[in-house]
Amino acid sequence: xxxxxxxxxxxxxxxxxxxxxxxxxxxxxxxxxxxxxxxxxxxxxxxxxxxxxxxxxxxxxxxxxxxxxxxxxxxxxxxxxxxxxxxxxxxxxxxxxxxxxxxxxxxxxxxxxxxxxxxxxxxxxxxxxxxxxxxxxx
Numbered sequence: 001x002x003x004x005x006x007x008x009x010x011x012x013x014x015x016x017x018x019x020x021x022x023x024x025x026x027x028x029x030x031x032x033x034x035x036x037x038x039x040x041x042x043x044x045x046x047x048x049x050x051x052x053x054x055x056x057x058x059x060x061x062x063x064x065x066x067x068x069x070x071x072x073x074x075x076x077x078x079x080x081x082x083x084x085x086x087x088x089x090x091x092x093x094x095x096x097x098x099x100x101x102x103x104x105x106x107x108x109x110x111x112x113x114x115x116x117x118x119x120x121x122x123x124x125x126x127x128x129x130x131x132x133x134x135x136x137x138x
Contacts (some may be wrong), residue, residue, distance in 0.1 A: 011109045018098040022109070027092050029116050034085045037078045044075045084117040091119075100124050 003024040011022040091097035098107055102124040111118050120128060 011113070013109060017106050017109075023092050023097060026097065026112060026116055027089065030085050030088050030092075033116070034082055037082050037085075041075050041078050044071050081117075088117045102128075 003020050005021060005024055005028070009021065009025060011025055015022060088097060098112060099105070100107055100121045101119045103121060105121050105124075107118050107121050111122060118125070
């Protein structure tokens with residue numbers, strides 16, 4: 001079943017939560033985000049391939065290598081984010097998208113709009129972060 005969203009559609013609290021229209025909206029948002037990440041990653045790879053690694057000046061070479069390391073770390077973050085996007089798309093497919101993994105409560109449209117890969121409500125996320133800080137400080 002294919003859902004065509006009206007132009008300019010935004011999910012609303014007036015609709016049924018995680019209705020087919022809302023799920024399609026977030027599916028498209030996630031796919032667009034992933035496409036942008038992949039294009040950026042390709043750009044990074046091309047840039048690194050085209051770089052002249054034979055800089056004669058040691059300071060220029062060190063600067064070049066530092067920039068390359070930063071680009072590679074960024075690319076790794078993109079890869080991890082792409083995996084989270086894939087998991088969110090899977091949750092859309094299996095009907096669990098938009099619901100907190102910990103409590104089963106709705107995550108909320110505003111939170112999903114801001115972070116479409118969210119798996120926890122704000123309250124559950126805050127509890128999780130507090131626990132991480134406590135265990136890190138021990």
